[in-house]
Amino acid sequence: xxxxxxxxxxxxxxxxxxxxxxxxxxxxxxxxxxxxxxxxxxxxxxxxxxxxxxxxxxxxxxxxxxxxxxxxxxxxxxxxxxxxxxxxxxxxxxxxxxxxxxxxxxxxxxxxxxxxxxxxxxxxxxxxxxxxxxxxxxxxxxxxxxxxxxxxxxxxxxxxxxxxxxxxxxxxxxxxxxxxxxxxxxxxxxxxxxxxxxxxxxxxxxxxxxxxxxxxxxxxxxxxxxxxxxxxxxxxxxxxxxxxxxxxxxxxxxxxxxxxxxxxxxxxxxxxxxxxxxxxxxxxxxxxxxxxxxxxxxxxxxxxxxxxxxxxxxxxxxxxxxxxxxxxxxxxxxxxxxxxxxxxxxxxxxxxxxxxxxxxxxxxxxxxxxxxxxxxxxx
Amino acid sequence: xxxxxxxxxxxxxxxxxxxxxxxxxxxxxxxxxxxxxxxxxxxxxxxxxxxxxxxxxxxxxxxxxxxxxxxxxxxxxxxxxxxxxxxxxxxxxxxxxxxxxxxxxxxxxxxxxxxxxxxxxxxxxxxxxxxxxxxxxxxxxxxxxxxxxxxxxxxxxxxxxxxxxxxxxxxxxxxxxxxxxxxxxxxxxxxxxxxxxxxxxxxxxxxxxxxxxxxxxxxxxxxxxxxxxxxxxxxxxxxxxxxxxxxxxxxxxxxxxxxxxxxxxxxxxxxxxxxxxxxxxxxxxxxxxxxxxxxxxxxxxxxxxxxxxxxxxx
Numbered sequence: 001x002x003x004x005x006x007x008x009x010x011x012x013x014x015x016x017x018x019x020x021x022x023x024x025x026x027x028x029x030x031x032x033x034x035x036x037x038x039x040x041x042x043x044x045x046x047x048x049x050x051x052x053x054x055x056x057x058x059x060x061x062x063x064x065x066x067x068x069x070x071x072x073x074x075x076x077x078x079x080x081x082x083x084x085x086x087x088x089x090x091x092x093x094x095x096x097x098x099x100x101x102x103x104x105x106x107x108x109x110x111x112x113x114x115x116x117x118x119x120x121x122x123x124x125x126x127x128x129x130x131x132x133x134x135x136x137x138x139x140x141x142x143x144x145x146x147x148x149x150x151x152x153x154x155x156x157x158x159x160x161x162x163x164x165x166x167x168x169x170x171x172x173x174x175x176x177x178x179x180x181x182x183x184x185x186x187x188x189x190x191x192x193x194x195x196x197x198x199x200x201x202x203x204x205x206x207x208x209x210x211x212x213x214x215x216x217x218x219x220x221x222x223x224x225x226x227x228x229x230x231x232x233x234x235x236x237x238x239x240x241x242x243x244x245x246x247x248x249x250x251x252x253x254x255x256x257x258x259x260x261x262x263x264x265x266x267x268x269x270x271x272x273x274x275x276x277x278x279x280x281x282x283x284x285x286x287x288x289x290x291x292x293x294x295x296x297x298x299x300x301x302x303x304x305x306x307x308x309x310x311x312x313x314x315x316x317x318x319x320x321x322x323x324x325x326x327x328x329x330x331x332x333x334x335x336x337x338x339x340x341x342x343x344x345x346x347x348x349x350x351x352x353x354x355x356x357x358x359x360x361x362x363x364x365x366x367x368x369x370x371x372x373x374x375x376x377x378x379x
Numbered sequence: 380x381x382x383x384x385x386x387x388x389x390x391x392x393x394x395x396x397x398x399x400x401x402x403x404x405x406x407x408x409x410x411x412x413x414x415x416x417x418x419x420x421x422x423x424x425x426x427x428x429x430x431x432x433x434x435x436x437x438x439x440x441x442x443x444x445x446x447x448x449x450x451x452x453x454x455x456x457x458x459x460x461x462x463x464x465x466x467x468x469x470x471x472x473x474x475x476x477x478x479x480x481x482x483x484x485x486x487x488x489x490x491x492x493x494x495x496x497x498x499x500x501x502x503x504x505x506x507x508x509x510x511x512x513x514x515x516x517x518x519x520x521x522x523x524x525x526x527x528x529x530x531x532x533x534x535x536x537x538x539x540x541x542x543x544x545x546x547x548x549x550x551x552x553x554x555x556x557x558x559x560x561x562x563x564x565x566x567x568x569x570x571x572x573x574x575x576x577x578x579x580x581x582x583x584x585x586x587x588x589x590x591x592x593x594x595x596x597x598x599x600x601x602x603x604x605x606x607x608x609x610x611x612x613x614x615x616x617x618x619x620x621x622x623x624x625x626x627x628x629x630x631x632x633x634x635x636x637x638x639x640x641x642x643x644x645x646x647x648x649x650x651x652x653x654x655x656x657x658x659x660x661x662x663x664x665x666x667x668x669x670x671x672x673x674x675x676x677x678x679x680x681x682x683x684x685x686x687x688x689x690x691x692x693x
Binding site: 034038039092094139142143144145146148149150152153154155156157160161163164283284285287290293294297325326327328329331332334335337338339341342344345346348349 | 412463469470472474479481484488492495496503602603604606607610613617660661664665668671672675
């Protein structure tokens with residue numbers, strides 16, 4: 001029994017899962033402490049409300065909100081895939097937020113101004129994200145500009161550009177873009193009966209399975225193909241990859257194109273469901289891309305792990321709206337997810353800690369065994 | 380025209396302070412992407428002083444208290460980066476990104492909780508107003524509004540230059556950013572130096588935060604963070620080649636671009652060109668991207684930045 005437990009602990013994936021759980025627990029505990037500081041009397045109730053998220057609603061309503069959480073999980077997962085794909089090739093794609101903006105811009109503009117069907121809008125959104133990713137990749141390979149810095153700059157440029165472009169298709173009475181439902185229903189992604197499972201929630205569409213399929217595709221590409229292997233090799237040692245005859249610059253640009261496309265697609269998967277419209281007056285880059293970073297790291301940088309962590313982060317974020325707004329505020333969930341990413345930075349250390357403990361235990365056991373053997377020889 | 384100069388100077392002060400902060404951290408070998416978050420927390424500290432200290436204390440006390448508290452807030456917040464990056468050898472980019480998200484979320488939660496409690500649940504905004512005390516920070520000479528913070532910024536610039544290039548401490552700090560193993564081998568405590576670098580960046584970043592939110596406005600909505608200024612400061616730092624004096628010049632250039640966005644409507648010919656205002660908002664970022672493209676080929680970045688120092692791998 002004990003032996004089985006130990007060998008389980010030795011597996012990398014188990015260690016990652018354990019580390020992620022510790023991060024989540026840490027985030028929740030600090031979140032709870034913050035609630036306690038604000039107002040001790042209702043704090044426990046509030047943290048439970050956050051953690052119960054949509055589960056606290058009765059029957060039919062529960063399914064409806066469950067559906068909405070899933071709808072928002074899809075783009076979050078795509079942003080996480082974008083971040084982790086680039087990270088595997090040694091680049092920190094903080095530009096996912098901007099690529100997400102670009103995707104939203106292209107998809108919504110194509111839908112509202114040109115009245116194109118949903119699949120074309122989706123592809124255009126993807127292309128816009130890819131273009132932005134390519135720009136970052138080119139800046140990196142041609143001019144040696146760090147992708148983190150160029151990504152940050154492009155995030156803001158894209159945000160303002162998106163506001164400018166989508167400002168031309170906004171509804172006259174509000175800062176939001178016109179609704180797809182009334183302007184161009186053909187741009188709404190088809191539900192294929194999926195909505196029926198969630199109490200006829202209209203926003204539940206094929207976007208959700210599509211995101212999961214993309215996660216699997218990313219996993220296959222990274223782990224099972226020569227292309228993925230080359231990319232990872234470029235990431236771990238640029239010069240060695242070059243020495244082996246890999247086209248290292250092409251690989252970097254391609255990676256950023258793919259990462260950008262994933263984030264751009266994510267935006268399409270959200271905005272083409274009609275669940276929300278773009279607000280053309282926002283003055284900060286949407287958090288989706290940054291949350292993608294949280295999701296990717298919480299998921300142990302694995303596409304499959306990201307599916308779980310994306311759902312979890314979205315679950316908690318939705319739960320934030322449950323707190324008593326007369327006393328607390330919904331940003332408590334952003335605080336919790338920010339804390340979780342901060343703790344994720346310690347994952348490497350945490351795994352190192354487990355490994356050291358295991359090694360020490362091994363050494364002790366070996367020493368004991370040696371002692372027994374020695375004792376035996378003496379006899 | 381005076382308005383343009385005024386805004387240029389104040390924005391340049393912000394960028395210079397924060398970029399100098401980034402410079403200290405990176406020169407010691409730690410990348411500080413979290414400057415944006417440090418600014419938010421520093422701004423929060425300063426805004427609280429401006430809100431709660433009565434205007435009757437007089438200008439010198441007010442300026443001093445604001446400076447000290449916001450710098451202290453920034454410093455404490457930067458400990459998050461120092462502990463993670465130096466003691467736990469965590470990835471500095473992730474830590475910094477997390478700090479940015481954390482700062483905005485924490486400041487929003489804190490301010491909202493404060494407002495909610497003070498108003499009994501009627502006011503759930505994330506605003507702090509400091510209308511009555513803001514005037515104490517200003518000195519009017521003719522039609523020109525000087526800000527005491529500009530003086531603070533210039534003092535910080537001089538201090539930063541002297542500290543980095545004219546003292547033993549500066550030499551040691553820079554050594555830790557270039558070749559920590561070599562520095563360690565001659566008896567410099569790399570961890571201590573990196574702590575110093577990060578904490579100084581927190582101090583200057585926090586200071587930059589309060590200068591930014593008092594530039595022009597007298598109410599700040601903390602939900603919005605500091606709108607990317609921390610990131611712009613990073614660009615200023617890179618453009619300034621990690622050197623205080625060049626950073627000052629870069630800050631002036633970027634400050635000018637940013638100021639244009641605020642006051643372009645006052646210029647007939649700019650207004651006549653009918654450029655949407657978002658273009659002016661984009662301008663500093665576009666320019667920094669172009670500038671980076673031309674200057675990054677032969678980067679002057681500290682060689683060991685971003686690499687956690689491990690004593691065992693010497």
